[in-house]
Amino acid sequence: MSIQARVLQLIRQQHEISQAELRFQTGLSASAISGAVRRVQSLGLIHEVGSLQEALGRPRTLLSLNADYAxxxxxxxxxxxxxxxxxxxxxxxxxxxxxxxxxxxxxxxxxxxxxxxxxxxxxxxxxxxxxxxxxxxxxxxxxxxxxxxxxxxxxxxxxxxxxxxxxxxxxxxxxxxxxLAEMLFGEARHDRSFIVVTLGKGIGAGIIIDRKLYRGRTGVAGEIGHLSVSSAASYRCSCGKTDCLEATASSRAIACALSERLGVPVPPEHLRETLQNEPDVAQDILGHAGTRLGAVLAVLATVFDPDALYVAPEQSLHLPAFQQAVTTAFQSGVLPLCRAGTNLRFLAESExxxxxxxxxxxxxxxxxxxxxx
The missing domain is CATH 3.30.420.40 (ATPase, nucleotide binding domain)
Incomplete structure (x- = not known):
């Protein structure tokens, strides 16, 4: 990575930063930093946004990304x-x-x-x-x-x-x-390595290692929904299996289990409402699904040892009973050393x-x- 690219990356990560702080974080000389700043500034990608007055010395000019450049x-x-x-x-x-x-x-x-x-x-x-x-x-x-x-x-x-x-x-x-969005602008801005698990009709994971997206050799990395986690379920996953995580913990699988218990079809658009209206049944089904998901999250925490794990459930599954089941299974399944260092958090879905x-x-x-x- 060029000096200009490193400087731009650091400025992007900070809301405001001075050249002195850029020198401290990179270990580069004052001339190297000032040259890189001039180059990036000439492209219009950064601009000066004020100054920082410290107790002694001259004020330090603060730099920031020109977010509306493009x-x-x-x-x-x-x-x-x-x-x-x-x-x-x-x-x-x-x-x-x-x-x-x-x-x-x-x-x-x-x-x-x-x-x-x-x-x-x-x-x-x-x-x-x-x-x-x-x-x-x-x-x-x-x-x-x-x-x-x-x-x-x-x-x-x-x-x-x-x-x-x-x-x-x-x-x-x-x-x-x-x-990527969470790394750049969201909850994971300060994490070096983390995993975002998405939960809806399917289940997948976005893996960031040392602030770089890991796709695997063929783009299959993160397809955790097809890991075998339980005995055969009634719902058949798109991969053809009935014992994978998606067949147990996806919104489609949960809707299928709910339909079987209630004896009536539960359309996807009515899943959240039905779960809330049938608390006893929901507690059992969500507990089973959450336990399976939490166990997989514990495996991810053990294998990758990330700073954090984020779960992004669709709105129908953003429910306390489900989160509690996931959290309990995660905490009981992860290695004690990992438990102290890997945070588990839930992201609220927005439109x-x-x-x-x-x-x-x-x-x-x-x-x-x-x-x-």
Whole structure:
């Protein structure tokens, strides 16, 4: 990484920082830091935002990212409802909408994205990010398999959108995208290594090691939903198994178990309401699912030894009974040495968090190429 890139990275991580602090954190000379700052400042990526007066000496000029230098577009693709946002370089959503497509047809998605961009034409857009549940070839921008969410196989959605819009387009697994957003702008800003576990119709994990996203050799890293965790369940996962985590703890599996216990179908849109209206049944089902998930989280904490584990459940499962079951199983399953160092936290779902995560993927790509020398 070049000196300019290191300096820009540190400025991005801090709200405000002086050149003296940059020298302290990098160990570089004053001339090297000032030269790098001038270079990045000449590109318009940072600016001076005031000064810090200490007890002795001259005031120190504070530097900050010019968050409105450019913007990125983030899209969350989902069968039921897809969101699209415009974000500045600090991840602040300044405009949002829903995609109008009736079906997940790549060419139509590209048209919808182009239409959204025309609506925000006054902003300089430097990248587009798409978040899709499933296995993604991020290098080529291809969705290899998304049976759970959009039903795609080998769909080159990235190139399709890039060709229509003329803007560099990145595609990422939705859990990975959310992990990037949390690292850059959210709860994990100060963590070196952490894991975000997403829980909905499917279950996945975004793994950050030493502040770098870990995808594995083929993009399969983080597919924890297909780990075998129990005896066969009634719900069959999209992978074909009935004993994996998704067959036990996903919202679809929980809805299936609830339907069996109550003797009536429970539509996904009524899952939270039904769980709240049937506390005794819900306690049993959520306890079973939460125990299985907590055990897997304990394994992740033991294997990766991260600073923190974050669980991002969809709104229907953001319930105290479920969180308690997950937490209890995690604490009893993790090694005592890990228990002291790995924090377990739950993230509250917001309407645009997934699209914001997609925008974060485009932001990372932009900064990866913004300062080359």
């Amino acid at each position: 913007y990125t577009v983030g899209i969350q693709l989902d069968v039921q409802q897809s969101h699209i946002v415009l974000s500045n370089l600090r991840g602040k959503v300044v405009h949002k909408a829903q995609l109008s497509h009736a079906g997940l047809i790549p060419a139509q998605i590209a048209e919808d994205v182009a239409h959204f961009i025309s609506e925000v034409s006054g902003h300089r857009i430097v990248g587009i990010g798409l978040a899709v549940s499933g296995i993604i070839d991020a290098e080529r921008g291809v969705c290899l398999d998304s049976a759970t969410t959009v039903g795609w196989q080998n769909v080159p959605i990235g190139p399709v959108v890039a060709e229509r819009t003329g803007i560099a387009t990145s595609v990422e697994n939705d859990a990975n995208a959310l992990a 645009d968090m997934w699209a914001r995560g997609a925008a974060s993927v485009a932001i990372e790509r932009f900064f990866g190429t913004a300062v080359q020398a």
